[in-house]
Each structure stands twice: as C-alpha cells, then as structure tokens.
Amino acid sequence: MKDFTMLFPGRVYFGNGCLDRLKDAPIRGRRGLIITGRHSAKKSGLLDRVKKILKATGREIFIYDDVEPEVSVETVDKAAELARRYRADFFIGLGGGSAIDCAKAVSGIYKDRLSVKDYLDTKTPVRRDSGFLIAIPTTAGTGSESTKNAVLTYTAKKIKISLRGDSLVPSMAIMDPELTYSMTKEITAYTGMDALTHAVESYFSSNANEITELLSLKAVTLILGSMSAAYKKPLDKAARYDMMLGSFTAGLSFANAGLGAVHGIGHPAGAVLKLPHGLVNAVLLPHVLEFNSAAIGAQLMQFRKATGFDLIKKIKSLNKSMGIPARLTASSKGGVKKIEEIMERVEYSASMSYNPVKMDDKRVRQILKGAL
Ligand SMILES: [Fe+2]
Missing domain, CATH: 1.20.1090.10 (Dehydroquinate synthase-like - alpha domain)
Structure with a gap:
C-alpha cells in the first residue's frame, strides 16, 4: 500500500482534427501570446491556423516565433519581456518540447520582473498563479504537455536545468495526431x-x-x-x-x-x-x-x-x-x-x-x- 499524489493537465482534447476545438474551448484570458519555433509551424501554415481560430473568438493574439531547439534561458527572458509588453494573459506553446517548455517558463515568470536565471540560481519555485497555458504539441515525444517542469539550456553553465512548479502543468492540452504528419x-x-x-x-x-x-x-x-x-x-x-x-x-x-x-x-x-x-x-x-x-x-x-x-x-x-x-x-x-x-x-x-x-x-x- 502506497500513498501518492498525482497531477494531470486541466483539460485534454485528443483526436484527429481536435485542434478545431480551440474555437469553443474554455480559455481563461483575452490576450494570448503564441510561443513557437522559427520554422515548422510557419511553413506548415499551422501558426496562421491557430491565430485565425483564436482571433475568431474575439481575442487579441501576439506571436513570439524565435524558440530554438533545446531552448535557452535567454530566449525565455526575451519571450517573457514580450509578454509583459503586450500585457498577455494566456499562453500557447505550439510546436515541439522546446516551444512548449518556453511557454511554460514564460507563464510562470512573466508576472515578476525577474530573469528565469534568478529562479534557477536560487531554486525558487514559480508562483502559484501562473498564466493560463495551452500546450499544442506537433511532435509525439516530449510529454511536456503533462509535466510540471520546463527543461531549459543554461547557456553560461553549459547545463540543462528544469524550472519547476505545480502551476506549470498546462491548463489545457490539445493533442491532434494530424499535427505530427509533417x-x-x-x-x-x-x-x-x-x-x-x-x-x-x-x-x-x-x-x-x-x-x-x-x-x-x-x-x-x-x-x-x-x-x-x-x-x-x-x-x-x-x-x-x-x-x-x-x-x-x-x-x-x-x-x-x-x-x-x-x-x-x-x-x-x-x-x-x-x-x-x-x-x-x-x-x-x-x-x-x-x-x-x-x-x-x-x-x-x-x-x-x-x-x-x-x-x-x-x-x-x-x-x-x-x-x-x-x-x-x-x-x-x-x-x-x-x-x-x-x-x-x-x-x-x-x-x-x-x-x-x-x-x-x-x-x-x-x-x-x-x-x-
Ligand atoms: Fe525526455
């Protein structure tokens, strides 16, 4: 007999074509920042599709599309700064694990004027009231849509390190296998x-x-x-x-x-x-x-x-x-x-x-x- 506690993403849509469920999904927030990589979501037209669906719900949508593979702490800081400037109140991680991890980290730190390095250096957990976070994976692998950590590259120390916090478990995960075909x-x-x-x-x-x-x-x-x-x-x-x-x-x-x-x-x-x-x-x-x-x-x-x-x-x-x-x-x-x-x-x-x-x-x- 063993006691345990479990955490799961708040709401999950799974299935071919379920990206369209964004239309009527209960998203908490009016100003969304989509965080994605440099190429694939743009090239495949997915970024435009997500933007269009969300805009049709009357929300304002902003884009940060400069996430590199094995995302760095510098990128998280840049995206968080943009979130503050645009007064974003919800976040969409669109892409592979790096894009989703970047969005998770941003949702956890954007309310404070601190670098993500400050949290990592002092092992400070992120605040409980992080931003509403939607994970839309385009790969079948990282599992980032379910976890409470964002894996980041701490460039100066040449290490991979996790930013953690229960509030980083995505509020919503949209798991559409069709997005992995490319x-x-x-x-x-x-x-x-x-x-x-x-x-x-x-x-x-x-x-x-x-x-x-x-x-x-x-x-x-x-x-x-x-x-x-x-x-x-x-x-x-x-x-x-x-x-x-x-x-x-x-x-x-x-x-x-x-x-x-x-x-x-x-x-x-x-x-x-x-x-x-x-x-x-x-x-x-x-x-x-x-x-x-x-x-x-x-x-x-x-x-x-x-x-x-x-x-x-x-x-x-x-x-x-x-x-x-x-x-x-x-x-x-x-x-x-x-x-x-x-x-x-x-x-x-x-x-x-x-x-x-x-x-x-x-x-x-x-x-x-x-x-x-
Ligand atoms: Fe892994």
Missing part, C-alpha cells in the same frame, strides 16, 4: 525514442504507483507497436495516432512517477556533446537497462509476459533500423575525454534519484564508458 524521419525517430524512454523509465521508477504502472505499460505497447510504421510512412494515420497516444500516456506517467538514469545522465551528456535529447536517450536506454537488469529482472520478465517483447533486444533493433548509433561518439577514444566534463554536471537529485539501482559517480562513469 515531422521529418529524424525528428520522428528522436522524439519517438524519447517517448519510449519516458514510458520505460517511469515503469521502472522507484516512485511508480499502480496507476502510473498501467499508463507506462500502455505507452510502451503503443509506441513499440507503431514506432517503425510512423518512421517509415509519415502519413500512416494509425501509426501517428498511436504514437501520439503513447507519447501522451507516457507523459502522464512520468509526470507523476519520475524518470531514471537515462534522463539523469542524458541531460548533462546532451548539453556537453551538443546532441538532441531524443537521440541521447535512444542511445543510453539499452545501456542503462542492461546496467539495471540485475535489479529489475523480475519486472523485465513480467514486462515480457504483458507485451510479448524482450525489451532490451527490441530497443536495440529499433535503434538500428532507424539509423541510431549504439554509442554517443564516433570513437570511444574521443568519448573518454568528454566523460569528466559530463561528470562535473551530473546531479543526483532529480531523475537519477528514481533509478531502480542507486546511482553514484562510479556507476555513472561505468555507464558512460559503455555509451561514449
């Missing part, structure tokens, strides 16, 4: 493997509960069953639907159960090696599972019974089929030089603390030696 093969692979990592790590997390276990199992089954088809055929409706459902289910789970050493090691490794989050996780996942296997043998068996998959073998073959390498660097010699740089940035407080095997410097070094 993802490139590479983005499909990286974001999909990030989602799979969320599902797997939350399943084995020492903080899992009976509900998150169910969500994680469902997510793994959905993602393993549709990843290859979504990668090979971008317009495969059923595969895109299942990938988005799997990614969302995994997000609901890890937002409450936490993650593990793949994310614990992956954030500093990605920041030092300058590699995308999903790629780093995809490579690290089998290494960490093998490392953990002595402690999770019974669960791996149970998992095999439930899904019919040998999880570690299946992940390795999926990676290979999508051109994801077995290691993070081209040569292990070059990689060894980076280990200490990564070790300086490893923290044991967040994701790492939920890994089923307790992690320490010696163990993290051992995993990095195998993966670099």
Whole structure:
C-alpha cells in the first residue's frame, strides 16, 4: 500500500482534427501570446491556423516565433519581456518540447520582473498563479504537455536545468495526431525514442504507483507497436495516432512517477556533446537497462509476459533500423575525454534519484564508458 499524489493537465482534447476545438474551448484570458519555433509551424501554415481560430473568438493574439531547439534561458527572458509588453494573459506553446517548455517558463515568470536565471540560481519555485497555458504539441515525444517542469539550456553553465512548479502543468492540452504528419524521419525517430524512454523509465521508477504502472505499460505497447510504421510512412494515420497516444500516456506517467538514469545522465551528456535529447536517450536506454537488469529482472520478465517483447533486444533493433548509433561518439577514444566534463554536471537529485539501482559517480562513469 502506497500513498501518492498525482497531477494531470486541466483539460485534454485528443483526436484527429481536435485542434478545431480551440474555437469553443474554455480559455481563461483575452490576450494570448503564441510561443513557437522559427520554422515548422510557419511553413506548415499551422501558426496562421491557430491565430485565425483564436482571433475568431474575439481575442487579441501576439506571436513570439524565435524558440530554438533545446531552448535557452535567454530566449525565455526575451519571450517573457514580450509578454509583459503586450500585457498577455494566456499562453500557447505550439510546436515541439522546446516551444512548449518556453511557454511554460514564460507563464510562470512573466508576472515578476525577474530573469528565469534568478529562479534557477536560487531554486525558487514559480508562483502559484501562473498564466493560463495551452500546450499544442506537433511532435509525439516530449510529454511536456503533462509535466510540471520546463527543461531549459543554461547557456553560461553549459547545463540543462528544469524550472519547476505545480502551476506549470498546462491548463489545457490539445493533442491532434494530424499535427505530427509533417515531422521529418529524424525528428520522428528522436522524439519517438524519447517517448519510449519516458514510458520505460517511469515503469521502472522507484516512485511508480499502480496507476502510473498501467499508463507506462500502455505507452510502451503503443509506441513499440507503431514506432517503425510512423518512421517509415509519415502519413500512416494509425501509426501517428498511436504514437501520439503513447507519447501522451507516457507523459502522464512520468509526470507523476519520475524518470531514471537515462534522463539523469542524458541531460548533462546532451548539453556537453551538443546532441538532441531524443537521440541521447535512444542511445543510453539499452545501456542503462542492461546496467539495471540485475535489479529489475523480475519486472523485465513480467514486462515480457504483458507485451510479448524482450525489451532490451527490441530497443536495440529499433535503434538500428532507424539509423541510431549504439554509442554517443564516433570513437570511444574521443568519448573518454568528454566523460569528466559530463561528470562535473551530473546531479543526483532529480531523475537519477528514481533509478531502480542507486546511482553514484562510479556507476555513472561505468555507464558512460559503455555509451561514449
Ligand atoms: Fe525526455
């Protein structure tokens, strides 16, 4: 018997074409700031579509369209300044994880005249009355629409760091699988493997509960069953639907159960090696599972019974089929030089603390030696 507390996004719309539900969605606010990346939402016409739907409801809409991949603290500060200037009172994160995380951070800090760095430096949680926040993901992977943190790149410190607060869980999530059809093969692979990592790590997390276990199992089954088809055929409706459902289910789970050493090691490794989050996780996942296997043998068996998959073998073959390498660097010699740089940035407080095997410097070094 275990007590637990769970957080979920306030209202969720899920399904093909559900973006149109924005028309009559109960949005709290009159002046919205859409926060998005530099290219894809503009190129695909999605940004115009969202703007048009919201304007037709009589609201004023403003745009910040300069979010870079692995969004930085400087970008959050710029977008928050714009929010203050426009007197925005609700926020829409439109795009991949970086756009949504940027919108989450802005909604949490715009009411104060502080830099996001001030919150991060002092580990101050964001205020409870953050702005009404709508997450509209265009990738099936990050789970940002369900979580209470925004992952940011702290440029000067060369680290990935989370801004946290219960109020950062989006007020509304619009999960429309049709918005993921324009993802490139590479983005499909990286974001999909990030989602799979969320599902797997939350399943084995020492903080899992009976509900998150169910969500994680469902997510793994959905993602393993549709990843290859979504990668090979971008317009495969059923595969895109299942990938988005799997990614969302995994997000609901890890937002409450936490993650593990793949994310614990992956954030500093990605920041030092300058590699995308999903790629780093995809490579690290089998290494960490093998490392953990002595402690999770019974669960791996149970998992095999439930899904019919040998999880570690299946992940390795999926990676290979999508051109994801077995290691993070081209040569292990070059990689060894980076280990200490990564070790300086490893923290044991967040994701790492939920890994089923307790992690320490010696163990993290051992995993990095195998993966670099
Ligand atoms: Fe992730």
